[in-house]
Amino acid sequence: MTETAAPQVGIVMGSDSDWPVMEDAATALEEFGIAHEVDVVSAHRMPEEMINYGREAAGRGLRVIIAGAGGAAHLPGMLASVTPLPVIGVPVPLRHLDGMDSLLSIVQMPAGVPVATVSVAGARNAGLLAARILGAGSDDAAAAVRERMATFQEELRAAAEKKGA
Amino acid sequence: MTETAAPQVGIVMGSDSDWPVMEDAATALEEFGIAHEVDVVSAHRMPEEMINYGREAAGRGLRVIIAGAGGAAHLPGMLASVTPLPVIGVPVPLRHLDGMDSLLSIVQMPAGVPVATVSVAGARNAGLLAARILGAGSDDAAAAVRERMATFQEELRAAAEKKGA
Amino acid sequence: MTETAAPQVGIVMGSDSDWPVMEDAATALEEFGIAHEVDVVSAHRMPEEMINYGREAAGRGLRVIIAGAGGAAHLPGMLASVTPLPVIGVPVPLRHLDGMDSLLSIVQMPAGVPVATVSVAGARNAGLLAARILGAGSDDAAAAVRERMATFQEELRAAAEKKGA
Amino acid sequence: MTETAAPQVGIVMGSDSDWPVMEDAATALEEFGIAHEVDVVSAHRMPEEMINYGREAAGRGLRVIIAGAGGAAHLPGMLASVTPLPVIGVPVPLRHLDGMDSLLSIVQMPAGVPVATVSVAGARNAGLLAARILGAGSDDAAAAVRERMATFQEELRAAAEKKGA
Amino acid sequence: MTETAAPQVGIVMGSDSDWPVMEDAATALEEFGIAHEVDVVSAHRMPEEMINYGREAAGRGLRVIIAGAGGAAHLPGMLASVTPLPVIGVPVPLRHLDGMDSLLSIVQMPAGVPVATVSVAGARNAGLLAARILGAGSDDAAAAVRERMATFQEELRAAAEKKGA
Amino acid sequence: MTETAAPQVGIVMGSDSDWPVMEDAATALEEFGIAHEVDVVSAHRMPEEMINYGREAAGRGLRVIIAGAGGAAHLPGMLASVTPLPVIGVPVPLRHLDGMDSLLSIVQMPAGVPVATVSVAGARNAGLLAARILGAGSDDAAAAVRERMATFQEELRAAAEKKGA
Amino acid sequence: MTETAAPQVGIVMGSDSDWPVMEDAATALEEFGIAHEVDVVSAHRMPEEMINYGREAAGRGLRVIIAGAGGAAHLPGMLASVTPLPVIGVPVPLRHLDGMDSLLSIVQMPAGVPVATVSVAGARNAGLLAARILGAGSDDAAAAVRERMATFQEELRAAAEKKGA
């Protein structure tokens, strides 16, 4: 599930069963032409690899990490603890408790280690948030993303308006 | 409550009664030497000003918005709908429901308009997340923030370790 | 989805996907012969239009607004902040959290800006509440609505009684 | 606790221990110069009187009822079932469960019998909502209330703005 | 849905749509040979009839009332306020919130007016609880119910044991 | 904490720290002149004694059991499984979760073993429910309790009414 | 459903309808070659047998008990009160409330009587936790379990890694 060409965003998830939810993050990034990679990195089943992924992310050129996980969802928070990059957490709803456990496990991080949490199953917004973050930079690429974002928001508005009268 | 000198982060809140919570965001930014401004911008009591604040934020040079609100907390999401900047939402706990209403009102945004939500009353992490976002850029200032973040994380580690054996 | 002829009630919703829920409000108003209009007005995707809708509602002759939205549901509260009219909020349940997020995002409004909230997916009651509000007036039309409401309540009673012994 | 002079709004509560919460409704109405009455009408301890209160409210000239109750809060819904008037429900938080039981007991009414629910302990908004409802009428008194509401909203805005920069 | 022959237990529900849940109460009573009646008595749609039902229940010879309702479930509590008989409340789960609203609306009654609440959709236990209550009396009929209850509990035990090794 | 003279109601609790809550049940019974006993019977710390208490309750002349417990509150349900008597469960709120755990642990009993659950900390209602149950009998003592209950309800009404206008 | 040959772990459940959930515990134990037995032991329908099961468990050679139950789930806690063995509780989700009642009824045990609680429907983890407990011993069998656990964890890691890039 990996893409190449100097990825700027790393999308990781605790299990490949999270992919149907997380796929929307990749789609959003593609709409913005933002290179990204996708990987399964389980906090609980391959903790050292997970730590390594986080430790090396900035050095490898990643600028944002999107991490999705469900239940006692530790992946986003653990990655945030080993990288200086912004980490976006996506609460994946599992069979029970409808994602409320995932949400609280991701958003209620202690002071010092923030995770930018989006809605339950909100992977599309995770992708869009990554785009906003990349667009917050000072270089030309950032300006280009900002411009696309303005267009995107205008399209969103137009589509919504069309549904009205 | 405003600070000057080319602010990069705008901290806004729905009411000045949110300041005891939101103050931690300002403190964190100060620790990172990030210029910021602070303002009361109520979505419900001054909606046009709120819309204007969001519309003009990027043009004024802001690169990240931190918005705190409680109860039916609409400020972060409304700002996110009128700016291409990343918006960080801080659920402020009010007298009843312990911030659960604030959290859900902020984090459960519809696809298209992301808010980077932190924990209930987690304003310090909002400031740190803003720093991470600024540090994700490609210029020297970003590199400087990343470096400080690495130092900060090391200090966090050292302080925690010291409390152990 | 718009109806004409001097509408007294405006039914708006954040997305056309809310229509299967919100349709019940229109049906109730039709049963009371109350002219109404229906529109998609998204707080998050077309904020200025939303603000305009609210600002102009009273001037256009609307007397009650019914607003439905789901998740971080900001539409009812935002409209209430820009109109002096009574605003009725309908929490629309989305795929996750069963409408609890919608309910809290609508009902927990800060002091100063009330939203008359009905039950999760309770659009029929929103229509009936609008009728009661119109019936609370002092003119002949209000008296007529009150009379219909008395008949309606009697029919409700009769239907319920018939189901018993 | 009763006031006189052709009351247009009836404020009732299940117990006099609800008064510290419900008082804000009376204050709001006073700010709008709306005549109102206040009474203790317990659904559970004086059910016939409660039914009578609801049955006679419209005939006595009341145009809106505000009902506050806590726990298994049945007063607003029961009154709504015996009056054609709009009924506003205020969930009063009791010692346990922080008003969540009160909120659900009031807002989750079955189709046919709406209650306009405000936030937990949101009695001030109940008063303001009553004002909006009275202001939705077609006569001069309604126009006067609407005008005051516009002033009130402007004052709200000005006060909020003043707290900002 | 009514049965005859000097009913000792009255089973009532807010709507005939509650019958698939409430039927289990009738079945349990039949297993104990306890005469009962079944009726639809809506607190919200026929409040006076509901009050009358409660007021007359003891005089008509009923000794226990079982009341089922969903959402803002007021029937059990309102009946309890107008009868000296023990009232058993069954929280009926509706389409949203899975019965949690029904449970809190029934169980959280104020001091003075108790409702004996059973589990969400626990109508069978409501029937069995009515049997226990009738069996708590001092006459021969009560002794007979107690004896049957002992047999019932032994059968329950035997059936459970048989499922084990 | 035990009282004598042919007790008809047994009040038990999991810990003597529950007494400040459970005391209200005893007070209510005293108001009705119903003889009762009070005991600490812990399901978790003295399970055999608890089983024995339940097994022997009916034979000793008890006609109703009131059981209070907090947290993973097993006492009411376990007693209900070893007695044919009606068991009333009182959810005692502990330091965390505000009694929601106690409530669910008591009310969500499986089919076959009912517990008559009252509100969180609702011991007074437990006592009144026991009185109603004893009043549901066919002998003179029951008639006397019913009469007192009617008086009690009238006093309740009068007191509430007096608090009104 | 019982297996033989000096069982070290007893798997019990309140009802045979819990088996589809609890089966995963047995499967996990089989993967570790740990002899176990399976039984239906209902706290509510066969309390004395349940007490006996717990009292005799250690003497019969059992070293760990896994107990699954749903709703007001009393089996794990009651067994823990009559055995010195570690008891693992599995919250079984029933038709309503999605296992939240089961979880709180099992995990919120009072000080003195611990239950090792796993996730809602987490029977596989209950089996693995039993293996870890047996592996914490000092004899050769424990060393063998520990070794298998290391292999198991490595396989888990390898499988997860394979799903990544």
Added chain:
Amino acid sequence: MTETAAPQVGIVMGSDSDWPVMEDAATALEEFGIAHEVDVVSAHRMPEEMINYGREAAGRGLRVIIAGAGGAAHLPGMLASVTPLPVIGVPVPLRHLDGMDSLLSIVQMPAGVPVATVSVAGARNAGLLAARILGAGSDDAAAAVRERMATFQEELRAAAEKKGA
């Protein structure tokens, strides 16, 4: 906060502010004469040290780990992923949400990595569970712990009984 002499149980917590809660675990172990160590090991602030602690725990002779953490509590689950030892998780309640976030973050672990979760703030039970686990072994020390546990349970029973009649 560390104790010496061949510790068999390691008590760790995410922050020294958890100590007032976690102290009860140490006290319980002391009552059973079980050697233990205490350390602050933060999953989020010193992740590699945390991983190392878990990786080395078994080799250093620890046989059980007790881990307490609050909010998005990742420590127990992360330790469980890097040790074959049984890990007991204690949900520490923080300032908001009363430990519900801590509980779900600890107990809802994915299949493969169990955490033995106790109640919110239930550190004493964590200590007692560790004792039960050590007592489940086959050697003399285990037999001694089992014996003490029997005495402890008898004392518990006697103390509870004494509080009764």
